[in-house]
Amino acid sequence: GNSVTQMEGPVTLSEEAFLTINCTYTATGYPSLFWYVQYPGEGLQLLLKATKADDKGSNKGFEATYRKETTSFHLEKGSVQVSDSAVYFCALRGYGSQGNLIFGKGTKLSVKP
Amino acid sequence: DGGITQSPKYLFRKEGQNVTLSCEQNLNHDAMYWYRQDPGQGLRLIYYSQIVNDFQKGDIAEGYSVSREKKESFPLTVTSAQKNPTAFYLCASSSTGTGGNTGELFFGEGSRLTVL
Numbered sequence: 001g002n003s004v005t006q007m008e009g010p011v012t013l014s015e016e017a018f019l020t021i022n023c024t025y026t027a028t029g030y031p032s033l034f035w036y037v038q039y040p041g042e043g044l045q046l047l048l049k050a051t052k053a054d055d056k057g058s059n060k061g062f063e064a065t066y067r068k069e070t071t072s073f074h075l076e077k078g079s080v081q082v083s084d085s086a087v088y089f090c091a092l093r094g095y096g097s098q099g100n101l102i103f104g105k106g107t108k109l110s111v112k113p
Numbered sequence: 114d115g116g117i118t119q120s121p122k123y124l125f126r127k128e129g130q131n132v133t134l135s136c137e138q139n140l141n142h143d144a145m146y147w148y149r150q151d152p153g154q155g156l157r158l159i160y161y162s163q164i165v166n167d168f169q170k171g172d173i174a175e176g177y178s179v180s181r182e183k184k185e186s187f188p189l190t191v192t193s194a195q196k197n198p199t200a201f202y203l204c205a206s207s208s209t210g211t212g213g214n215t216g217e218l219f220f221g222e223g224s225r226l227t228v229l
Contacts, residue, residue, distance in 0.1 A: 034217070043119075043203055043220035044156075089155065100146055100171070101218055105155035 002027040006090045006104035013080055013111050021075040021107045023064075023090035031092040033057075033066055033073040034101065038087045047075075047088070080111045115140045119204050119221035126191075126198070126228050134189045134224045136204035143209045145187035146218065149173060150201040159202075162187055163209060191226060199228045 158171030176195025
């Protein structure tokens with residue numbers, strides 16, 4: 001079945017450091033891929049998405065590229081801020097599925113000033 | 114503003130009691146979902162509904178029940194049969210037609226249930 005694996009946290013970085021959170025997936029066909037962010041005590045917010053191979057999603061300085069050859073959708077940001085501290089979830093929507101997303105376990109990011 | 118409203122934000126329950134979590138959306142979405150979040154386990158799907166008066170079990174439906182009598186509302190009941198109900202519950206919705214936003218889920222702010 002479909003699944004998502006993302007790197008375990010927590011990840012602790014200093015402000016302005018480079019961020020990479022790895023995400024790989026297993027799916028048949030051509031899934032859509034998403035990154036969501038969750039701030040403490042809140043629900044999830046969509047950060048970015050990509051719906052086909054080689055698409056690059058980007059938002060708020062974050063980027064991720066849909067790599068079908070490596071079944072990956074790694075999240076990157078060139079210079080993190082303290083306000084980026086949150087839990088990040090990688091997710092996929094299977095091709096032809098009824099809409100529900102399959103989520104990774106989440107990666108907690110803490111950015112220190 | 115359009116969005117999803119979950120209530121209550123915090124809820125305490127004694128063992129053996131049923132409790133109902135409310136979820137209302139004004140995004141005109143056809144599909145609605147309930148997820149459970151536990152530390153270190155990500156989100157797991159409890160139930161989902163693609164249309165009014167129809168719903169399907171997700172991966173961990175045992176001990177939960179739902180109804181979908183209106184498009185805007187998808188309440189979740191945590192029954193006394195749920196053995197470990199303490200968790201953070203998230204409601205979401207999405208459109209089901211074609212288009213750029215298909216598959217994107219919009220989430221409420223969650224309800225934290227604690228069983229005493």
